[in-house]
Amino acid sequence: MPKSTIALEETGNARRTRAEPRLRRERALTEARRNLILDAARAAFFELGLDGASLREIAKRAGYTPGAIYSYFANLEEIYGALLGESLQRLNACVEAADADSGVPAELLQRKARAFYVFYRDNPKELDLGFYLFDGVKPRGLTPELNHTLNEQLMSALRPIERQLLASGLSADEAISETTGLFAHIVGVLVLNNTGRIRLFKQDPDTLFQRHLDALLERLRSPRA
Amino acid sequence: MPKSTIALEETGNARRTRAEPRLRRERALTEARRNLILDAARAAFFELGLDGASLREIAKRAGYTPGAIYSYFANLEEIYGALLGESLQRLNACVEAADADSGVPAELLQRKARAFYVFYRDNPKELDLGFYLFDGVKPRGLTPELNHTLNEQLMSALRPIERQLLASGLSADEAISETTGLFAHIVGVLVLNNTGRIRLFKQDPDTLFQRHLDALLERLRSPRA
Amino acid sequence: MPKSTIALEETGNARRTRAEPRLRRERALTEARRNLILDAARAAFFELGLDGASLREIAKRAGYTPGAIYSYFANLEEIYGALLGESLQRLNACVEAADADSGVPAELLQRKARAFYVFYRDNPKELDLGFYLFDGVKPRGLTPELNHTLNEQLMSALRPIERQLLASGLSADEAISETTGLFAHIVGVLVLNNTGRIRLFKQDPDTLFQRHLDALLERLRSPRA
Amino acid sequence: MPKSTIALEETGNARRTRAEPRLRRERALTEARRNLILDAARAAFFELGLDGASLREIAKRAGYTPGAIYSYFANLEEIYGALLGESLQRLNACVEAADADSGVPAELLQRKARAFYVFYRDNPKELDLGFYLFDGVKPRGLTPELNHTLNEQLMSALRPIERQLLASGLSADEAISETTGLFAHIVGVLVLNNTGRIRLFKQDPDTLFQRHLDALLERLRSPRA
């Protein structure tokens, strides 16, 4: 029975069916090469910053001629976009992986927030990347769809935090507002840290962040009347 | 006679005070022209951003040819540095000018903090400028001395805030820590705002900042036991 | 048996006539795909001009990848050549289709000439195509044989005009000379028109052409003594 | 008296007055270098055609690096424009220089027209140049002003012909119409000649042009009733 079914399937679009393995393999190879280029781009970006991550530099690191890159990406900005998308995916994974020993919302909130903070603290360049590509700055490369996707990914990474704030008794409005505030604080602390400004004040970012978190938790425990 | 005059000029800052009128005039002119260039640079930077404020563009706006600029600045980065210094001076002026109706420290604190926030909210490009030039990223142009001066100017702009925190009863350590936290928060909120990220969350920066300030004031009123 | 068949196929054009059905079918398919590519090329050329009709663009429109095109054409220029051949075929058809109500040579001449003129007036890009590929400019692609064929096609399109001039009483030499003159005039008027030069003089191409035709007809009626 | 006048002139804007010789010399040098680049461009264009006259090629021939060209021309198209302007100037000179032994309008007309024809017959590439830069094809480089100037130059070169037609008794409308027709004919004959098409018909351009001219003169002599 199965056999005849297969046979039936093979008549008609047999060519497509038989070609599938090859197609799959080639698609996988293409994907792999695309990733090699992204690796090169990421490395260049980490070592040299956005300005240094020129298309030529990326191509060189990937072992390609500049023109070859255009088989995989429409233009340089698309590479940046892909890099950012990838980065946000890793961020999401980190935040999702963060877990608490107990089921207490406050503790889970803390873990999620710390995961977010630590991700960018340990990968400072990724913060730059995120802020390079923003609404309407560069005309080409960052299509509205991609922009939308990237924004969604960012918001998705913050959702676990928002969820714990809701679970802690905040209203929807308050939850999103506090989430944004926390996000802003993390960004601020890390920007100051990355630019060496925090050292000026003889502070360290971890303490600053923890203090902010504590204050937030405290506010949750005893809300203003 | 001439000899002793020369000798006198060479001691201390005698050169400046007793300088021949011609020298003094020329020095003033040089200073004026330097400022003309800075004006042009600032305008270019505001209108076109850091990328658009090329040396050529600045020269054109200043009515100079590119080469002439090098009579007043060692290189482009030095112009950026000077621009930042100037910006910090204006920031300081804004913060100092902020005053309270009453003498209550909490109110003065609020006014000073708001002045700081508003300055960067209304001049978003100056924030970029500040973060472009940071420790050890760019080799040339930003000398250690200039870096030190700029850092001092930044800290000076925050000192009024720190002072009010002290006046409100915080310890020296706490005061500086809270100042840094406030600074970080402002930076974070504005970076998020400038990059269009705040709109994502349907928040607005003023509310976010005010909320943070309120929480701080609250903390000052009823400190944790 | 097979052997003798092969031998037969190899003599003369036996191969084509006696070809196995499979071969014939494949040849027909190849021809069809070649035409698909030419259709795509023509469309690209009409919409984007010669510069825009890149091999990539043609391939994309034909639903092929760039490499595939080389199964049907030796290079890009050969495509242009084929396009021109096709264009000349359509030109010939237009001129042949032109007919007069009466049998008066002068009227038929006018119709044929107008048909020629109108063809290029309404398809200005085809004129460009014709002048892009000319003697000895581009080394590759346009073989002497192809060049010969194209020239024959062009002359063939002008032959009806020449024939009517002969029928109107001109000598062979005069006929060919007037034909060339008419051709030159049409080309000149249309080049001027396509490049916007005619508007400069506030003239319109149709009037210009008609005036020239009238003068020619007048000359035919009352030849110089 | 003169002396004191001079002295008076020198006070006030003395610097400008004294600097004049230097300025003049430098301006002359700049002009000379600009011309060197134009020479290189013209040579490249004549030898390699418009496609071959790339900025790199022009720079190489002028002994410059590509970037240096931009001190003299805003972009490649501006070079083409300058080349065309120059060409039209020479055309104008040729037409103006053409003169007749007698004062008969018909003869002068013939001389002027021949001058126009001969100019483009002997400099066939300049015809291409003229048709490359036309209304609204290329966005940059050919500014509306430049376009206007070039158009004026072209019309100016045809004006002597128009004038003789008027002198021969044609109305203003007829004169401009015949001028345009003559222009079209010259263009047509030469395009056919340059692309090798005239040889196909075993004609030669000079005869073709002369025949057209004769027909025109004949028409002038015995106008249609």
Added chain:
DNA sequence: CATGAATGAGAGTTCATTCAT
């Protein structure tokens, strides 16, 4: 002090063509 020509390096991008698969 100021010019502005010139360098040299580099930017992103496009292209016809080739060729292993």
Added chain:
DNA sequence: GATGAATGAACTCTCATTCAT
């Protein structure tokens, strides 16, 4: 027959900086 990755060369243009004048 068809793919599509890859080359290699080319393209225009921009830039900070230098330096003879």
